[in-house]
Amino acid sequence: MDEDTSQLEPSRLGTKTHWDSVYSRELSNFIDTGDEGEIWFGEEVVEKMVNWALDHISPISRPYILEIGAGNGTLLFALLEAGFESTRAVGIDYSADAVRLARAIAERRGLSGVLLLECNFLSQSPPKCSGQEQEWDLLLDKGTYDAIALGEKDRQGISPAVGYPARAAALLNPGGFFLITSCNFTEDELKQTFATPATGLLYHSRVSHPSIRFGGKTGSMYTTMAFQKPHLAP
Ligand SMILES: C[S@@+](CC[C@H](N)C(=O)[O-])C[C@H]1O[C@@H](n2cnc3c(N)ncnc32)[C@H](O)[C@@H]1O
Numbered sequence: 096m097d098e099d100t101s102q103l104e105p106s107r108l109g110t111k112t113h114w115d116s117v118y119s120r121e122l123s124n125f126i127d128t129g130d131e132g133e134i135w136f137g138e139e140v141v142e143k144m145v146n147w148a149l150d151h152i153s154p155i156s157r158p159y160i161l162e163i164g165a166g167n168g169t170l171l172f173a174l175l176e177a178g179f180e181s182t183r184a185v186g187i188d189y190s191a192d193a194v195r196l197a198r199a200i201a202e203r204r205g206l207s208g209v210l211l212l213e214c215n216f217l218s219q220s221p222p223k224c225s226g227q228e229q230e231w232d233l234l235l236d237k238g239t240y241d242a243i244a245l246g247e248k249d250r251q252g253i254s255p256a257v258g259y260p261a262r263a264a265a266l267l268n269p270g271g272f273f274l275i276t277s278c279n280f281t282e283d284e285l286k287q288t289f290a291t292p293a294t295g296l297l298y299h300s301r302v303s304h305p306s307i308r309f310g311g312k313t314g315s316m317y318t319t320m321a322f323q324k325p326h327l328a329p
Pocket residue numbers: 114115133134135163164165166167168169170187188189190193214215216217236237238239242243
């Protein structure tokens with residue numbers, strides 16, 4: 096069992112009821128005012144994740160991209176607007192109104208072809224793109240693992256987040272990347288959770304964020320890291 100994820104106390108941010116009410120409100124706002132809703136962690140984090148992707152994966156290689164817990168789709172749409180192919184991109188979320196909101200935003204931005212679907216990452220297999228035979232080349236997570244780690248523990252005290260790393264790793268093609276931004280976990284904690292013999296993932300790189308000083312300690316508000324599934328031996 097992963098120790099770090101089990102240490103977080105459950106909160107409403109780890110419940111589907113919370114996200115359903117957030118996106119029901121954001122969907123109504125979008126319909127009334129055209130506001131796309133909250134950009135989780137802010138625009139700079141989105142920009143840094145997109146730049147990381149552009150630096151390490153060429154859009155010309157036509158990667159298959161899956162965002163886990165895509166919310167209003169801001170990150171996925173930023174990648175598509177940066178040149179990645181919409182017919183090879185899928186965003187899943189377990190909140191139906193998040194999916195409705197993301198679809199409405201995609202339509203307004205003229206991003207056709209991207210699949211946005213209701214799916215619980217912990218219990219369902221994400222749908223694939225039309226014609227996709229292999230797994231994914233890039234998995235994205237911005238705040239979803241954080242939310243899952245705040246979910247209610249089971250009777251044995253095990254966090255729902257414990258199953259996440261292996262599920263994510265199994266969805267990657269050899270050579271594929273998992274790019275995550277968290278506000279709850281440090282770099283060491285993410286490494287301990289995702290770069291393990293059980294996942295087979297290796298730490299690849301990190302993205303710097305401005306550091307803050309709080310309580311005599313210096314750290315970043317966000318952690319963005321990339322892990323890679325090793326290429327198959329020739
Ligand atoms: C902090 S929000 C981030 C949303 C989006 N990634 C963004 O950056 O705007 C967490 C998201 O994870 C989704 N989520 C939480 N648990 C999930 C699960 N088990 N399966 C799919 N989506 C989940 C929530 O509905 C919510 O959209």
